[in-house]
Amino acid sequence: MYSLKLPIHETFQNTVQGEGYWTGTLVDFIRLAGCPVRCPWCDTGYADGGLSLPHVLRSIAELLTELKSPRVVISGGEPFIHKNLPELVQALLEAGKQVSIETSGSYWQDVSQQAWITLSPKQHVSPNYPVKKEFWSRANEIKFVIGTGQELDFYREHLVSNLSTQVYLQPEWNQRSRAIPIILELFKENPSYRLSLQTHKLIGMQ
Numbered sequence: 001m002y003s004l005k006l007p008i009h010e011t012f013q014n015t016v017q018g019e020g021y022w023t024g025t026l027v028d029f030i031r032l033a034g035c036p037v038r039c040p041w042c043d044t045g046y047a048d049g050g051l052s053l054p055h056v057l058r059s060i061a062e063l064l065t066e067l068k069s070p071r072v073v074i075s076g077g078e079p080f081i082h083k084n085l086p087e088l089v090q091a092l093l094e095a096g097k098q099v100s101i102e103t104s105g106s107y108w109q110d111v112s113q114q115a116w117i118t119l120s121p122k123q124h125v126s127p128n129y130p131v132k133k134e135f136w137s138r139a140n141e142i143k144f145v146i147g148t149g150q151e152l153d154f155y156r157e158h159l160v161s162n163l164s165t166q167v168y169l170q171p172e173w174n175q176r177s178r179a180i181p182i183i184l185e186l187f188k189e190n191p192s193y194r195l196s197l198q199t200h201k202l203i204g205m206q
Contacts, residue, residue, distance in 0.1 A: 006088060013066060013069060038126060086112070098116070
């Protein structure tokens with residue numbers, strides 16, 4: 001397992017999780033390279049699929065030597081496109097780390113139930129990449145990037161049937177002055193939803 005390799009876009013340690021339930025906690029990030037979904041606002045360089053972005057194949061053993069924080073966030077790109085993701089998760093857990101995975105939900109693999117999954121659906125942006133049905137029950141939290149306020153309408157059926165899963169609304173960063181008032185109106189209709197503000201950007205961290 002430890003010799004298996006994954007394409008790494010970047011790693012960084014001892015930073016702050018800026019989004020969702022774990023906001024404000026100390027984390028390391030492992031960003032896996034590649035994502036076909038092509039969200040136009042992507043802040044990790046994959047708006048065009050990331051074809052020009054550099055990446056390096058690194059072994060799980062190498063990645064383990066860098067770890068510094070109690071929690072490791074696996075992001076991308078889209079982590080679930082990588083066949084060795086379950087092994088990476090298992091190795092991190094065996095190293096005593098808490099694990100979070102951030103995903104659009106467009107690809108499914110069975111990973112350890114101990115991993116925290118943040119589902120951020122993008123089907124309304126890229127209709128060819130619908131959320132796999134398994135994620136609606138597996139996700140520990142659901143996060144929507146809000147630009148117009150119409151994003152929730154696309155997933156209303158799933159949200160009604162998943163009332164126990166915490167939902168976060170996050171303003172699209174470049175449209176945040178417009179999006180935050182929209183989110184406040186959405187809270188009136190959905191008072192159990194919470195605000196996610198990309199705290200890491202507000203405090204100038206990666």
